[in-house]
Amino acid sequence: MNIYGIRAIYYFEMARTMRTLMQSIVSPVLSTSLYFIVFGTAIGSRMGTIDGVGYGAFIIPGLVMLALLSQSISNASFGIFFPKFSGTIYEVLSAPVSPLEIVLGYVGAAATKSVVLGILILITARVFVDYSIEHPVWMMAFLILTSITFSLFGFIIGIWADDFQKLQVIPLMVITPLTFLGGAFYSISMLPEPWQTLTLFNPVVYLISGFRWAFYGVADVNIAVSLGMTMVFLLTCMAAIWWIFRTGYRIRT
Amino acid sequence: MSHIIKVSGLGKTYKSGFTALRDVNLDIQKGEIFALLGPNGAGKTTLISIICGISSPTSGQVTAHGFDIVKDYRLARSKIGLVPQELSTDAFESVWATVNFSRGLFGKAPNPEYIEQLLRQLSLWDKKNAQMRELSGGMKRRVMIAKALSHEPEILFLDEPTAGVDVELRRDMWEMVRGLREHGVTIILTTHYIEEAEEMADRIGVIRQGEILLVEEKQALMDKLGSKQLNLHLTSPLTEIPAALAEFNLQSELEGSFLRYSYDSRQNGDSVARLFRILSEQGIGIRDLNSSESSLEEIFVSLVHEETAK
Numbered sequence A: 001m002n003i004y005g006i007r008a009i010y011y012f013e014m015a016r017t018m019r020t021l022m023q024s025i026v027s028p029v030l031s032t033s034l035y036f037i038v039f040g041t042a043i044g045s046r047m048g049t050i051d052g053v054g055y056g057a058f059i060i061p062g063l064v065m066l067a068l069l070s071q072s073i074s075n076a077s078f079g080i081f082f083p084k085f086s087g088t089i090y091e092v093l094s095a096p097v098s099p100l101e102i103v104l105g106y107v108g109a110a111a112t113k114s115v116v117l118g119i120l121i122l123i124t125a126r127v128f129v130d131y132s133i134e135h136p137v138w139m140m141a142f143l144i145l146t147s148i149t150f151s152l153f154g155f156i157i158g159i160w161a162d163d164f165q166k167l168q169v170i171p172l173m174v175i176t177p178l179t180f181l182g183g184a185f186y187s188i189s190m191l192p193e194p195w196q197t198l199t200l201f202n203p204v205v206y207l208i209s210g211f212r213w214a215f216y217g218v219a220d221v222n223i224a225v226s227l228g229m230t231m232v233f234l235l236t237c238m239a240a241i242w243w244i245f246r247t248g249y250r251i252r253t
Numbered sequence B: 001m002s003h004i005i006k007v008s009g010l011g012k013t014y015k016s017g018f019t020a021l022r023d024v025n026l027d028i029q030k031g032e033i034f035a036l037l038g039p040n041g042a043g044k045t046t047l048i049s050i051i052c053g054i055s056s057p058t059s060g061q062v063t064a065h066g067f068d069i070v071k072d073y074r075l076a077r078s079k080i081g082l083v084p085q086e087l088s089t090d091a092f093e094s095v096w097a098t099v100n101f102s103r104g105l106f107g108k109a110p111n112p113e114y115i116e117q118l119l120r121q122l123s124l125w126d127k128k129n130a131q132m133r134e135l136s137g138g139m140k141r142r143v144m145i146a147k148a149l150s151h152e153p154e155i156l157f158l159d160e161p162t163a164g165v166d167v168e169l170r171r172d173m174w175e176m177v178r179g180l181r182e183h184g185v186t187i188i189l190t191t192h193y194i195e196e197a198e199e200m201a202d203r204i205g206v207i208r209q210g211e212i213l214l215v216e217e218k219q220a221l222m223d224k225l226g227s228k229q230l231n232l233h234l235t236s237p238l239t240e241i242p243a244a245l246a247e248f249n250l251q252s253e254l255e256g257s258f259l260r261y262s263y264d265s266r267q268n269g270d271s272v273a274r275l276f277r278i279l280s281e282q283g284i285g286i287r288d289l290n291s292s293e294s295s296l297e298e299i300f301v302s303l304v305h306e307e308t309a310k
């Protein structure tokens, strides 16, 4: 195992995050806070509770998920896309680092950043909305698993993308709608049929539901199913990356 | 002699269907400076990229230090440094960070003293905290060299190291390369400046359209292919070259006051002596003379053209 190699990539990526602190941490925290202000305090106070949870508190897990998914993807995809784009990838390719080590470095850094971001958002949310966390260990488990999974997913997009547009199209056109429709702002039991059943095909539902359960002990779908689905996403991404490196797809000419 | 890199039957066809290398066989000797020459698009960069692991071979095999570059890539790559042709750098990284990054990437424990020495040697020490985007092209090139040397490699690839580098820096670089060789580093470089190959290389390989045309000791190459010129300044101009001198194929210039005799140093025999004898028999006086050898560049150009004509 080339530990120094993993560390080099990891710290390189973390240094990039620190250089772009405004864009990579401050701006997602701020934009998520806007939701808390608008829906949590302003509108939320006029809305009833959902599953016994005040509306402001109810939307927190979903909003954190939204930030986690989009930031994990954009950070991890950019991290590997940019060296490909600028040509500096030559060094990683010519170094004695294995695919696993490359993934650990890039995805590890992206996931770390997402976890930190998630925690910062939760701390900020506490300023505007009063909420509690019933299962803190599970909350952290979902936070970390989701960050890793979607950083892996972002890494795949970064390898697949050969221009900036492709880099943005999936987060914007797929992930954001799926999150908004995945129960970030409502309980899916509030939906009429057939939407309630159709929604179950939206993978983000399971992530948000599981995460919300960790906070308030209420969930749209069984917690075991949520956890299972999260693991399935994680394993799918790992398998995809394994395949990419095995075939050299879009990495080596 | 022991070879440190062995390329056998290497072929590369790009996805576009373009074949950039065909059946390349090449042995690099330990401790030598090997210059790879060839026109644009000959396949020099492609060959280097494959050896260094940046692109994958379509066929054939390469070993470095006896390790297969695909199967045992970790062992093969850890002792190789590469300065690529393209100057691609992380614009916002500092010189210090980027050079240390390279060392880590190649699996070496941090060694700030070594990196400091390296940067001083390359006259980059006062720029260590500068961001890459603040550097001039020549400085960037030197940072790339520092990155390539950061993990103390035993084999160094320099893909056109002196392109866009001023004369003084080029001399410095040659010095540095010689210094590295003295420390036992094997160096493979490509260049379009033939004088560079002439000045530095122990052996020279010529590649064209993906095929190695020849590999030869530099001196042997120059001896073998080198033609010589004998330039004669005459005391009085000739209106025409006497028939007795026809066999020498002399070129006359300056309205007959200058004669040039080109001959092949491989088989000159006694032709020069005979030429002088006939000149004196004809009563042609010589005011001054000198001789010149063809440079590697002329050899190279004639070789590439000869092959193209085939």
Ligand SMILES: Nc1ncnc2c1ncn2[C@@H]1O[C@H](COP(=O)(O)OP(=O)(O)OP(=O)(O)O)[C@@H](O)[C@H]1O
Pocket: A253, B014, B015, B016, B018, B019, B020, B038, B039, B040, B041, B042, B043, B044, B045, B046, B047, B085
């Ligand atoms: N990624 C690629 N896809 C398709 N063709 C390529 C690719 N990279 C290089 N080639 C082609 O392969 C040939 C060899 O290119 P290469 O870069 O190895 O040449 P070179 O000898 O280094 O030339 P130069 O002296 O200009 O640097 C060229 O014809 C080039 O167009």
Ligand SMILES: [Mg+2]
Pocket: B044, B045, B046, B085, B159
């Ligand atoms: Mg080239």
